[in-house]
Amino acid sequence: MSPEEFRRYGRQVVDWIADYLSTIEAHPVRSQARPGQVRAALPAHPPEQGEPYEAVLQDLSRVILPGVTHWQHPNFFAYFPANASGPGILGDLLSSGLGVQGMVWATSPACTELETVVVDWLAELLGLPDRFRTDAAGGGVIQDSASSASLVATLAALHRASGGKVGADGISGRYTMYVSSQTHSSLEKAGRIAGIGASNVRVVDIDPVTQAMDPVHLRALIDADISAGATPAMVCATIGTTSTTAIDPVAEIGAVCREHGIWLHIDAAYAGVAAVCPELRWINDGVASYADSYATDPHKWLLTNFDCSVLWVSDRQPMIDALSILPEYLRNSATESGAVIDYRDWQVPLGRRFRALKLWSVIRWYGAEGLREHIQAGIAQAAEFAALVAADQDFELRRPHPFGLVCFRPLRTNEETMALLERINDSGELYLSHTKINGQVFLRLAVGALLTTSDHVKNAWAAIQRANQQL
Amino acid sequence: MSPEEFRRYGRQVVDWIADYLSTIEAHPVRSQARPGQVRAALPAHPPEQGEPYEAVLQDLSRVILPGVTHWQHPNFFAYFPANASGPGILGDLLSSGLGVQGMVWATSPACTELETVVVDWLAELLGLPDRFRTDAAGGGVIQDSASSASLVATLAALHRASGGKVGADGISGRYTMYVSSQTHSSLEKAGRIAGIGASNVRVVDIDPVTQAMDPVHLRALIDADISAGATPAMVCATIGTTSTTAIDPVAEIGAVCREHGIWLHIDAAYAGVAAVCPELRWINDGVASYADSYATDPHKWLLTNFDCSVLWVSDRQPMIDALSILPEYLRNSATESGAVIDYRDWQVPLGRRFRALKLWSVIRWYGAEGLREHIQAGIAQAAEFAALVAADQDFELRRPHPFGLVCFRPLRTNEETMALLERINDSGELYLSHTKINGQVFLRLAVGALLTTSDHVKNAWAAIQRANQQL
Numbered sequence: 001m002s003p004e005e006f007r008r009y010g011r012q013v014v015d016w017i018a019d020y021l022s023t024i025e026a027h028p029v030r031s032q033a034r035p036g037q038v039r040a041a042l043p044a045h046p047p048e049q050g051e052p053y054e055a056v057l058q059d060l061s062r063v064i065l066p067g068v069t070h071w072q073h074p075n076f077f078a079y080f081p082a083n084a085s086g087p088g089i090l091g092d093l094l095s096s097g098l099g100v101q102g103m104v105w106a107t108s109p110a111c112t113e114l115e116t117v118v119v120d121w122l123a124e125l126l127g128l129p130d131r132f133r134t135d136a137a138g139g140g141v142i143q144d145s146a147s148s149a150s151l152v153a154t155l156a157a158l159h160r161a162s163g164g165k166v167g168a169d170g171i172s173g174r175y176t177m178y179v180s181s182q183t184h185s186s187l188e189k190a191g192r193i194a195g196i197g198a199s200n201v202r203v204v205d206i207d208p209v210t211q212a213m214d215p216v217h218l219r220a221l222i223d224a225d226i227s228a229g230a231t232p233a234m235v236c237a238t239i240g241t242t243s244t245t246a247i248d249p250v251a252e253i254g255a256v257c258r259e260h261g262i263w264l265h266i267d268a269a270y271a272g273v274a275a276v277c278p279e280l281r282w283i284n285d286g287v288a289s290y291a292d293s294y295a296t297d298p299h300k301w302l303l304t305n306f307d308c309s310v311l312w313v314s315d316r317q318p319m320i321d322a323l324s325i326l327p328e329y330l331r332n333s334a335t336e337s338g339a340v341i342d343y344r345d346w347q348v349p350l351g352r353r354f355r356a357l358k359l360w361s362v363i364r365w366y367g368a369e370g371l372r373e374h375i376q377a378g379i380a381q382a383a384e385f386a387a388l389v390a391a392d393q394d395f396e397l398r399r400p401h402p403f404g405l406v407c408f409r410p411l412r413t414n415e416e417t418m419a420l421l422e423r424i425n426d427s428g429e430l431y432l433s434h435t436k437i438n439g440q441v442f443l444r445l446a447v448g449a450l451l452t453t454s455d456h457v458k459n460a461w462a463a464i465q466r467a468n469q470q471l
Numbered sequence: 472m473s474p475e476e477f478r479r480y481g482r483q484v485v486d487w488i489a490d491y492l493s494t495i496e497a498h499p500v501r502s503q504a505r506p507g508q509v510r511a512a513l514p515a516h517p518p519e520q521g522e523p524y525e526a527v528l529q530d531l532s533r534v535i536l537p538g539v540t541h542w543q544h545p546n547f548f549a550y551f552p553a554n555a556s557g558p559g560i561l562g563d564l565l566s567s568g569l570g571v572q573g574m575v576w577a578t579s580p581a582c583t584e585l586e587t588v589v590v591d592w593l594a595e596l597l598g599l600p601d602r603f604r605t606d607a608a609g610g611g612v613i614q615d616s617a618s619s620a621s622l623v624a625t626l627a628a629l630h631r632a633s634g635g636k637v638g639a640d641g642i643s644g645r646y647t648m649y650v651s652s653q654t655h656s657s658l659e660k661a662g663r664i665a666g667i668g669a670s671n672v673r674v675v676d677i678d679p680v681t682q683a684m685d686p687v688h689l690r691a692l693i694d695a696d697i698s699a700g701a702t703p704a705m706v707c708a709t710i711g712t713t714s715t716t717a718i719d720p721v722a723e724i725g726a727v728c729r730e731h732g733i734w735l736h737i738d739a740a741y742a743g744v745a746a747v748c749p750e751l752r753w754i755n756d757g758v759a760s761y762a763d764s765y766a767t768d769p770h771k772w773l774l775t776n777f778d779c780s781v782l783w784v785s786d787r788q789p790m791i792d793a794l795s796i797l798p799e800y801l802r803n804s805a806t807e808s809g810a811v812i813d814y815r816d817w818q819v820p821l822g823r824r825f826r827a828l829k830l831w832s833v834i835r836w837y838g839a840e841g842l843r844e845h846i847q848a849g850i851a852q853a854a855e856f857a858a859l860v861a862a863d864q865d866f867e868l869r870r871p872h873p874f875g876l877v878c879f880r881p882l883r884t885n886e887e888t889m890a891l892l893e894r895i896n897d898s899g900e901l902y903l904s905h906t907k908i909n910g911q912v913f914l915r916l917a918v919g920a921l922l923t924t925s926d927h928v929k930n931a932w933a934a935i936q937r938a939n940q941q942l
Binding site: 350 | 472473474475476477478480481482484485486487488489490491492493502504506507508509510513515516517518519520521522524526527531534535536537538539540541542543550553554555556557558559560561562563564565567568569570571572576577578579580581582584585587588591592593595596615616618619622626629637638639640641642643645646655656657659660662663664665666667668669670671713714770776777778793794796797798799800801804805808810811819820821822824828831832834835836837838839840841893904905906907915
């Protein structure tokens with residue numbers, strides 16, 4: 001494809017996306033496709049000759065779109081939002097167009113240095129402690145997802161807990177990590193990947209009302225494990241759990257960790273970015289004093305399209321020691337000078353895209369003001385929805401709801417609630433997901449998509465009430 | 472950013488990329504930036520107010536480009552190519568614009584089903600065995616990189632070798648994996664991450680001439696390890712090593728693996744895609760009979776911009792069992808029906824982009840013919856370069872060079888060769904990397920960038936000769 005062809009087709013694709021986003025409400029939110037439908041509509045064999053790009057765009061509308069669940073739809077309220085903003089898309093496009101590799105500083109210095117700048121910017125925007133800054137002993141890095149951030153934190157923690165033995169000789173003896181039933185599944189996955197094993201990912205009790213981790217039980221579990229000869233490697237506290245956006249008591253958990261020298265990782269994947277609003281800085285209470293690592297996802301609620309999860313550590317050395325390998329073909333004078341960062345040692349893969357461009361684009365386009373307005377709008381819309389739920393005696397509202405997620409339930413059996421959910425989602429009008437709290441199924445409505453307005457939230461509530469009456 | 476603003480700025484960005492690619496030869500190939508230069512040119516603090524996107528584009532040219540090493544430059548011959556073609560860029564742009572999540576089938580069926588189709592297409596294009604197809608017990612999946620593919624293969628192998636015990640209870644006892652000194656560093660990294668430990672990543676001898684793994688020594692190591700009570704989990708054979716594109720004897724290695732029931736992973740990250748040419752299918756000899764998993768990177772030499780590494784397995788179950796966790800909020804009827812693939816269980820992260828769009832775009836735009844022509848052009852240019860080296864008595868050419876990489880050296884000391892390399896790279900005219908073979912430094916010239924022509928290769932050789940004379 002020549003630069004002139006790229007220019008021509010590029011404009012077509014840009015127009016296609018602009019049209020798509022302008023008319024996104026014409027689509028059912030959740031794809032109505034049946035298993036195998038998309039696959040059956042595509043050729044079983046690759047083409048022998050090349051095709052014009054128009055053919056791809058035609059199939060995109062004809063075959064792919066009906067199989068797409070529209071995460072950018074203003075009535076997408078499932079899971080958590082996955083914001084893809086204009087500047088985020090353009091930043092990613094620039095990254096694709098430049099096509100550089102940022103595995104080490106020397107392979108494209110700007111790819112590394114812009115990343116250092118923007119993660120420092122984000123730390124400042126969120127009011128995170130100075131020791132997470134690269135100028136101190138810490139630093140931030142863009143990962144593909146909070147799952148990968150969790151894994152990197154786990155590996156750094158294991159390295160520290162084992163004095164480097166795990167990397168050198170493998171796991172021997174029993175290492176433990178601590179989560180709650182509300183912790184994201186990626187932490188258990190990290191424990192399994194790292195060779196710790198699911199049974200050594202210890203599940204700390206939660207407060208049944210707040211769903212927050214119980215630091216007293218944490219301490220008891222740790223003491224028992226140490227007595228039994230295990231080595232506690234990491235505790236993960238969550239700020240804004242996936243199920244209900246519960247907030248674990250970081251300061252109390254941190255005090256337990258400090259007593260035993262255990263790595264404290266904070267998973268704030270969804271909610272952490274909310275701290276861009278000064279009135280929400282309290283969510284990070286305890287982080288400055290106690291956290292060894294902290295992850296939040298601009299690709300969820302901060303307008304930066306996937307993938308862009310930021311992980312900060314207060315001491316980068318255990319992470320680098322856990323992940324660094326220097327083969328001959330990557331040796332270079334900049335690395336050997338020690339004056340540069342090689343982000344390949346801050347992540348699992350070697351190769352890395354120029355992801356900083358999209359976060360840079362987003363922060364510059366919106367500014368701190370615009371980012372705050374986006375978060376505040378989501379919280380206000382969630383509060384508006386919650387007020388509607390609270391006013392309906394056929395429904396139970398879960399409180400508090402400090403962010404954009406509202407959990408609620410019709411006063412029905414679990415089976416009926418699930419049937420209601422299916423009915424709502426099958427309609428294509430809106431898309432919700434669900435969770436279980438103390439055995440009861442709750443519906444989850446997560447506000448935060450870029451196109452969602454107060455009217456969308458009101459209409460969603462009307463649709464839910466209607467479906468509930470029809471049930 | 473409204474759809475209309477996106478349309479306007481999108482065109483500017485498309486034009487910026489088209490202009491960049493049209494004028495890329497005006498830039499020094501390797502960035503001339505000093506450590507800290509890019510960072511110093513950027514504001515230390517994020518903007519309070521938003522800025523117009525023009526400001527980003529201005530800084531892109533002013534600050535970022537001087538810090539970029541131009542991987543798409545026709546005189547970029549370092550490492551391996553990282554092809555970013557027009558259709559690849561556009562496919563990625565479509566993915567960003569749609570902004571969907573493909574973690575499970577239900578979150579966007581087309582994201583999963585198109586991926587299944589294109590990895591099956593690619594398996595067919597490369598002549599890979601039918602058991603890697605999803606219709607059989609295997610299947611393919613797009614990973615971000617071959618490093619991640621190696622890790623997933625390692626975890627699946629460990630799962631199989633331990634009968635599921637590692638995931639459940641962690642590593643206990645000694646597991647081993649087998650590589651050679653020429654195996655990519657990501658395999659050792661995978662062994663460290665998985666809790667196997669670097670010392671249990673056993674390094675098999677190589678043939679000093681071919682640099683290929685010695686299956687006799689492999690067998691001896693495995694036998695000794697088993698006698699010592701270890702459990703061998705995986706052997707990694709490489710088709711096209713990073714250093715010299717050596718090819719390990721897969722069939723002989725596979726026979727050893729089969730004897731002991733050991734997982735055989737094939738790392739064909741760079742060279743595997745060359746099998747799109749029927750005359751190069753021989754590189755995969757032994758794969759059909761013996762390989763449990765196979766990875767190759769369309770993002771290196773197959774015109775699909777990073778990240779797009781494809782991993783195939785012949786039995787998907789151990790991988791899924793090693794990586795699957797199903798929290799309540801991801802439960803859905805499609806998953807429970809068993810009729811769909813949930814690719815989150817085929818990778819480390821939970822979230823996933825719609826990466827199939829770029830590989831689909833590339834295969835359709837180029838067709839099988841175009842893909843073959845691209846590989847053949849790279850090989851022909853490499854052969855042309857090699858002939859020039861062979862004709863110069865001041866240089867030693869390494870043979871064979873079956874792909875796009877040519878290793879060669881001036882008849883000088885290692886220190887002088889490195890000085891020559893620095894001189895060449897400092898010039899900005901072209902960019903090479905180096906390796907060590909049996910203690911001797913060789914220069915690596917890897918052809919395969921989309922814009923590289925025969926003239927670029929001839930001029931590169933002239934510049935190398937000139938620099939060597941000036942030394």
